[in-house]
Amino acid sequence: MSHNEFAISVQGLKKSYKNVPVLEGVDFQVKAGSIFALLGSNGAGKTTIVKILTTLLKQDSGHATVNGFDVISKPDNVRQSISLTGQFAAVDEILTGRENLIMIARLRHLNHPHEIAAGLLERFGLTDAADRRAATYSGGMRRRLDIAMSLVGNSRVIFLDEPTTGLDPEARMEVWKIIKERAGSGTTVFLTTQYLEEAEQLADKIAILHNGRIIVNGTLAELKQLFPPAKVEYIEKQPSLEDIFLTIINKKTHA
Amino acid sequence: METIKNHFFMDTRVMLGRSMRHIFRSMDTIITVTIMPIAMMLLFVYVLGGAIQTGTPNYVNYLLPGILLIAVANSVGYVSFRLFTDVQRGIFERFNSMPVARSAALWGHVLTALVSNVMSLTVIVLVALIMGFRSPAGVLSWLAVAGILAMFTLVLTWIAAIAGLSAKTIDGASAIAYPIHFLPLISSAFVPTSSMPSGVRAFAENQPVTAFVEAIRALLSGQPVGNNIWVALSWSIGITVLAYILAMRAYKRRG
Numbered sequence: 261m262s263h264n265e266f267a268i269s270v271q272g273l274k275k276s277y278k279n280v281p282v283l284e285g286v287d288f289q290v291k292a293g294s295i296f297a298l299l300g301s302n303g304a305g306k307t308t309i310v311k312i313l314t315t316l317l318k319q320d321s322g323h324a325t326v327n328g329f330d331v332i333s334k335p336d337n338v339r340q341s342i343s344l345t346g347q348f349a350a351v352d353e354i355l356t357g358r359e360n361l362i363m364i365a366r367l368r369h370l371n372h373p374h375e376i377a378a379g380l381l382e383r384f385g386l387t388d389a390a391d392r393r394a395a396t397y398s399g400g401m402r403r404r405l406d407i408a409m410s411l412v413g414n415s416r417v418i419f420l421d422e423p424t425t426g427l428d429p430e431a432r433m434e435v436w437k438i439i440k441e442r443a444g445s446g447t448t449v450f451l452t453t454q455y456l457e458e459a460e461q462l463a464d465k466i467a468i469l470h471n472g473r474i475i476v477n478g479t480l481a482e483l484k485q486l487f488p489p490a491k492v493e494y495i496e497k498q499p500s501l502e503d504i505f506l507t508i509i510n511k512k513t514h515a
Numbered sequence: 516m517e518t519i520k521n522h523f524f525m526d527t528r529v530m531l532g533r534s535m536r537h538i539f540r541s542m543d544t545i546i547t548v549t550i551m552p553i554a555m556m557l558l559f560v561y562v563l564g565g566a567i568q569t570g571t572p573n574y575v576n577y578l579l580p581g582i583l584l585i586a587v588a589n590s591v592g593y594v595s596f597r598l599f600t601d602v603q604r605g606i607f608e609r610f611n612s613m614p615v616a617r618s619a620a621l622w623g624h625v626l627t628a629l630v631s632n633v634m635s636l637t638v639i640v641l642v643a644l645i646m647g648f649r650s651p652a653g654v655l656s657w658l659a660v661a662g663i664l665a666m667f668t669l670v671l672t673w674i675a676a677i678a679g680l681s682a683k684t685i686d687g688a689s690a691i692a693y694p695i696h697f698l699p700l701i702s703s704a705f706v707p708t709s710s711m712p713s714g715v716r717a718f719a720e721n722q723p724v725t726a727f728v729e730a731i732r733a734l735l736s737g738q739p740v741g742n743n744i745w746v747a748l749s750w751s752i753g754i755t756v757l758a759y760i761l762a763m764r765a766y767k768r769r770g
């Protein structure tokens with residue numbers, strides 16, 4: 261294992277589907293143990309980046325390493341050290357919540373899959389529903405199960421692709437809490453979101469993906485400095501990330 | 516440096532357990548696969564059988580090999596369906612981002628088809644016995660018949676896997692079943708090929724299903740098997756290898 265302080269490192273990443281370019285040279289790095297939010301509107305290429313980093317898709321050019329392992333030349337090592345919660349909850353609906361977790365624990369070749377499943381069900385408030393088929397779960401429960409499945413085996417880096425899209429506010433808060441807890445215990449979290457507020461709430465570092473490139477990358481405080489200070493209004497107002505986002509995009513398109 | 520072990524057998528066992536649960540929780544598939552051929556057998560023996568000249572006094576004896584192959588052919592549509600669903604739901608993406616042996620997910624489905632076919636074929640043979648089916652075949656011949664049916668299942672499920680993995684719609688995934696259903700009908704399964712017009716007859720005599728039918732029929736009636744078993748075997752191996760390669764390619768593309 262490398263002594264790298266970066267859990268994820270991406271340089272010059274390019275990817276086109278057929279002849280339509282989606283990523284046109286993406287660079288960023290994610291510090292080990294931090295929460296990194298990749299922000300972008302629908303179709304910006306967030307899922308494409310997640311798929312490349314989780315070895316599901318190959319880039320056309322550029323380099324990406326996860327936990328020091330190159331995603332192209334060492335995909336097995338990458339898979340060993342990550343877990344993915346995809347954009348759409350990938351739970352087996354015919355199995356129960358408990359069976360889903362046991363299955364993942366077995367596929368990760370862990371000892372005591374039953375105990376692992378019971379522990380996660382408890383932590384995610386799914387104990388009562390544990391022996392019902394996942395098909396009967398609400399959207400929030402399904403997402404929680406989905407995330408619980410990604411936490412089986414304590415991977416060092418977890419990828420969450422739009423983990424709260426489609427959830428009601430209450431379920432969203434629960435997912436946020438889980439993510440914060442997780443990062444608190446030293447795991448690196450890479451998440452994508454369309455919600456500016458989500459990035460504000462969770463992330464140590466925020467990168468905005470637009471037109472195939474990372475147009476800004478920094479802490480929330482750094483991002484706020486890019487924005488003209490306090491607007492003259494009746495009350496002085498802190499710029500929201502939304503304001504920042506729109507300002508930057510307008511600058512780029514009018515430049 | 517972490518070493519990556521390949522857990523093919525363990526992973527395949529987990530996958531098999533998973534898809535067997537699917538089958539037992541939607542018994543309608545296995546019931547359809549069993550009932551349909553039994554209904555055909557009843558129809559052919561008690562309604563049409565009187566008019567069909569096969570040169571054997573016991574038409575059930577003549578019919579059973581074809582009925583068994585039809586049961587196998589009926590089952591493969593469900594294989595496509597289950598694979599297609601796994602792709603759609605993102606289940607395969609989850610597996611592919613984990614340190615799981617590459618082909619284990621597919622083998623799980625294929626072995627499930629084998630196990631469920633053993634169950635439905637056993638029921639069909641029992642019904643045939645009640646209807647007057649008799650065979651002088653010994654244990655070895657029955658084992659050979661089981662082997663041929665297993666080969667037939669393997670061939671068809673790997674073909675069905677390609678369809679399930681590459682289809683864009685659920686109808687596309689199931690469409691593969693139609694030509695496969697047809698093949699046993701244009702063979703010596705129900706009537707001797709000598710009764711067919713010459714063009715159809717040439718097709719019927721040279722298509723693979725006829726070799727399967729004839730080999731099983733010879734084994735069950737205690738006749739010498741001749742070339743048919745080798746013809747059936749060569750077709751099986753050739754098509755299985757090709758279909759396996761194409762299915763794995765489709766799997767990697769979709770995963």
Ligand SMILES: Nc1ncnc2c1ncn2[C@@H]1O[C@H](COP(=O)(O)OP(=O)(O)O)[C@@H](O)[C@H]1O
Pocket residue numbers: 277278282300301302303304305306307308309
């Ligand atoms: N398999 C694919 N084939 C062709 N185009 C694709 C494919 N996957 C994604 N795209 C296109 O690439 C762009 C980026 O997609 P995606 O990475 O899913 O964006 P995001 O996750 O940010 O919404 C979109 O315009 C999308 O339509």
Ligand SMILES: [Mg+2]
Pocket residue numbers: 306307308347421422
């Ligand atoms: Mg996406």
